[in-house]
Amino acid sequence: MITPFRPPRLRSVNRTVLLGLTGAGLFLASLDAYVVVTALLPMLKSVNIAVNRPEQATPIITGFLLGYLAIMPMAGGLSDRFGRLRLFAVCLVLFAFGSLLTATAPSLAQLVTGRVLQGAGGGALVPAVLALAADLYPAGDRSPVLGAVSALQEIGSVLGPLWGGLITASSFGWTWIFWINIPAAALLLWALWPEVRAGGEERRPANLDWLGALLATAGLSLLTLALYAATPEQSPVGDGFIWQLPAAIVCFGLFVWHERRTPHPLINVRRFRDSSFTGSALTNAIAGAGLMVALVYIPVLANAVFSMNASSAALLLFRLMLGIPVGALLGGFLAQRLRSYRFVAALGLLLAAVGFLMLSGWNEGSLTPHLLGSPLTVADGELLLTGFGLGLEIAPVSAALLDAVGETERGAGASFLIVMRLVGMLVGFSLVAGFSLWEFHRATAHLIPPLPGLNPNFATQYAIYVLKVKQAIFDEYHLIFRATAVALFIGALLAALTLRPLPRPRWR
Amino acid sequence: MHAGASPSRGLAAGVAIVISLNACGAPPPDAASLLKQSSQRMLGLNGFHFQMQISGFTGPDEPVQSAQGDAHPPALHARVNLKEGGILLEVEVIFAAGNIYLKSFTGGWQQLTPDQVAQFFDARTLFDPQLGLFAAMRDTSAAARGNAEKVNGHDTYPIAGQVSGARMHQLLALIRDQGSYRATYWVETQGSNLWRARLTGNLFDAAKPATITFDFSNHDHPVSTTPPPLG
Numbered sequence: 001m002i003t004p005f006r007p008p009r010l011r012s013v014n015r016t017v018l019l020g021l022t023g024a025g026l027f028l029a030s031l032d033a034y035v036v037v038t039a040l041l042p043m044l045k046s047v048n049i050a051v052n053r054p055e056q057a058t059p060i061i062t063g064f065l066l067g068y069l070a071i072m073p074m075a076g077g078l079s080d081r082f083g084r085l086r087l088f089a090v091c092l093v094l095f096a097f098g099s100l101l102t103a104t105a106p107s108l109a110q111l112v113t114g115r116v117l118q119g120a121g122g123g124a125l126v127p128a129v130l131a132l133a134a135d136l137y138p139a140g141d142r143s144p145v146l147g148a149v150s151a152l153q154e155i156g157s158v159l160g161p162l163w164g165g166l167i168t169a170s171s172f173g174w175t176w177i178f179w180i181n182i183p184a185a186a187l188l189l190w191a192l193w194p195e196v197r198a199g200g201e202e203r204r205p206a207n208l209d210w211l212g213a214l215l216a217t218a219g220l221s222l223l224t225l226a227l228y229a230a231t232p233e234q235s236p237v238g239d240g241f242i243w244q245l246p247a248a249i250v251c252f253g254l255f256v257w258h259e260r261r262t263p264h265p266l267i268n269v270r271r272f273r274d275s276s277f278t279g280s281a282l283t284n285a286i287a288g289a290g291l292m293v294a295l296v297y298i299p300v301l302a303n304a305v306f307s308m309n310a311s312s313a314a315l316l317l318f319r320l321m322l323g324i325p326v327g328a329l330l331g332g333f334l335a336q337r338l339r340s341y342r343f344v345a346a347l348g349l350l351l352a353a354v355g356f357l358m359l360s361g362w363n364e365g366s367l368t369p370h371l372l373g374s375p376l377t378v379a380d381g382e383l384l385l386t387g388f389g390l391g392l393e394i395a396p397v398s399a400a401l402l403d404a405v406g407e408t409e410r411g412a413g414a415s416f417l418i419v420m421r422l423v424g425m426l427v428g429f430s431l432v433a434g435f436s437l438w439e440f441h442r443a444t445a446h447l448i449p450p451l452p453g454l455n456p457n458f459a460t461q462y463a464i465y466v467l468k469v470k471q472a473i474f475d476e477y478h479l480i481f482r483a484t485a486v487a488l489f490i491g492a493l494l495a496a497l498t499l500r501p502l503p504r505p506r507w508r
Numbered sequence: 509m510h511a512g513a514s515p516s517r518g519l520a521a522g523v524a525i526v527i528s529l530n531a532c533g534a535p536p537p538d539a540a541s542l543l544k545q546s547s548q549r550m551l552g553l554n555g556f557h558f559q560m561q562i563s564g565f566t567g568p569d570e571p572v573q574s575a576q577g578d579a580h581p582p583a584l585h586a587r588v589n590l591k592e593g594g595i596l597l598e599v600e601v602i603f604a605a606g607n608i609y610l611k612s613f614t615g616g617w618q619q620l621t622p623d624q625v626a627q628f629f630d631a632r633t634l635f636d637p638q639l640g641l642f643a644a645m646r647d648t649s650a651a652a653r654g655n656a657e658k659v660n661g662h663d664t665y666p667i668a669g670q671v672s673g674a675r676m677h678q679l680l681a682l683i684r685d686q687g688s689y690r691a692t693y694w695v696e697t698q699g700s701n702l703w704r705a706r707l708t709g710n711l712f713d714a715a716k717p718a719t720i721t722f723d724f725s726n727h728d729h730p731v732s733t734t735p736p737p738l739g
Contacts, residue, residue, distance in 0.1 A: 050598035051587050052598050445615065446616065449614065469614060
């Protein structure tokens with residue numbers, strides 16, 4: 001848990017500059033959170049992985065999320081113990097090193113290692129910068145600053161796929177997504193170095209729950225491995241699923257057992273008895289899974305069947321991403337105005353589910369029809385609606401969870417919110433990736449490509465074959481989007497049944 | 509007064525020379541003999557794993573970019589990456605009982621004719637005892653041995669030489685059969701296993717260089733292939 005304090009020396013420096021520099025680092029890292037979704041195919045090609053082995057791209061995405069999740073719960077406590085700026089500096093170096101490994105990767109193993117380190121470095125920056133902001137500003141003035149830091153991170157992750165797509169489509173190529181991080185991180189470190197070296201920050205003993213973090217990370221790693229379908233033509237889950245899943249469950253069980261006993265737990269597991277807490281945590285995870293499906297599969301669909309390049313695919317996804325901040329702002333306002341978390345959260349998830357259902361009807365001509373004579377197409381409207389719905393639920397679900405934990409655990413609660421969203425992304429994406437590819441292989445198991453020389457009218461037969469493959473890809477995507485819609489409907493139901501109404505405002 | 513060399517000192521010097529000669533061991537065989545030994549060794553194995561990687565220029569008529577699998581010539585089972593219109597596609601090939609089988613992007617196994625497989629990558633000749641890489645080792649001219657190097661943790665001698673274009677064309681029909689190309693082989697100092705081979709030159713275009721690298725492992729692990737079920 002992050003403990004705010006007021007180091008006298010840091011208060012003497014220009015806090016806006018300090019926060020600006022660390023915020024820029026956070027923005028840099030958040031850009032890279034989902035940056036790869038529009039660069040996956042060229043990344044795979046550069047490590048000599050064929051386009052029909054897309055399952056090998058899964059660890060590039062899950063590796064970052066795992067790294068992020070492994071460090072995130074500990075980062076607040078680490079920043080207490082070693083100082084915000086020192087942790088920030090170390091993690092920025094880790095992030096830059098991960099970027100270097102990714103950019104220079106000759107193999108998938110190095111590519112994934114680079115992404116894990118990027119995730120670990122980037123994940124720790126969030127609590128470090130939030131805690132620094134809390135140190136630099138007094139309690140009464142803190143809220144807008146914390147909001148600005150969080151917004152910076154959200155904007156970074158929204159822009160990431162667009163950023164990645166534009167660089168990938170340019171003459172620089174995908175590696176520059178990562179190369180650029182190195183001078184940028186070096187510049188920020190150089191600017192911050194006098195403050196880091198001066199060590200003017202107060203350090204205080206922090207109770208770090210290493211065992212809890214280790215058990216949670218081990219459980220998540222095992223679960224990710226269990227769900228990773230390395231050979232989707234044979235199985236929708238991993239080869240070691242039979243033992244990895246029970247091992248993951250044992251780790252989670254030990255985690256809960258340990259958290260109930262340790263005096264300084266990562267998360268107060270007794271809170272799960274509160275239906276509003278559990279409901280908002282699960283809803284948050286489901287929404288995270290929905291977002292991840294959109295992030296990954298819309299650019300890949302654009303690439304695979306609409307033959308778009310990386311920047312066009314990124315622009316298609318951007319329509320959905322644009323709806324998220326709009327929905328997020330309105331969600332907070334509406335929840336306050338209507339004094340109902342459950343209604344606004346359920347409405348958001350319902351709209352997102354409807355959006356995914358609409359996306360599941362897409363075919364080759366879906367990108368052209370215009371919406372009621374406007375310059376927007378029907379597809380634009382569907383993407384905006386999906387993003388808007390995913391944004392609408394953020395504020396009420398977050399607020400419901402933070403209300404459930406109370407004043408003293410708010411910091412841990414905020415971290416838990418991010419963790420649950422990422423867990424939803426990780427598990428949801430792993431499941432969808434495995435089952436969708438398994439289904440594709442099942443559907444095309446008897447679709448044998450014609451070969452030149454065997455068929456007198458090879459050209460016609462090949463054209464028919466390509467059409468059939470495209471249809472199979474569409475069918476795969478329809479299934480993915482429908483399954484996501486079902487998950488979001490369940491999320492809406494969960495929100496409607498469990499979230500408590502807003503508490504009465506208490507003035508102090 | 510100048511004292512002459514005493515008999516005991518002469519004996520000690522003689523012993524030292526003998527000891528140091530023994531410590532150095534017998535000098536390694538010459539490059540050509542090492543290549544012959546390694547060629548025989550590789551052809552006598554019950555099987556091996558290989559990885560083949562092409563870097564540098566490849567044109568539209570040379571779709572193959574890499575291959576990896578297990579072989580016990582002529583039996584072979586490999587995954588091959590092909591470049592098609594700027595994207596990489598993986599196919600699986602099996603050479604079993606004199607027939608060629610292919611599993612492509614979708615669908616199951618289908619049988620190919622030799623003409624069809626020659627259009628993208630005829631891997632049968634790669635390790636053929638008369639035409640393939642191990643035969644080319646024996647025909648390498650101007651072979652010279654370099655200093656010992658570690659390859660995949662094994663002590664090897666790198667041996668560099670020249671192989672004629674016609675010879676290279678036999679081992680992979682996609683290679684131009686003109687001029688000669690540089691070949692380097694990394695042969696294990698003990699046991700003569702071949703761990704790496706690299707063929708360099710303007711392999712696929714008269715003006716553009718390319719390199720084919722083979723990495724070998726799992727020497728002598730038994731490999732056999734059976735015709736897969738069709739459809």
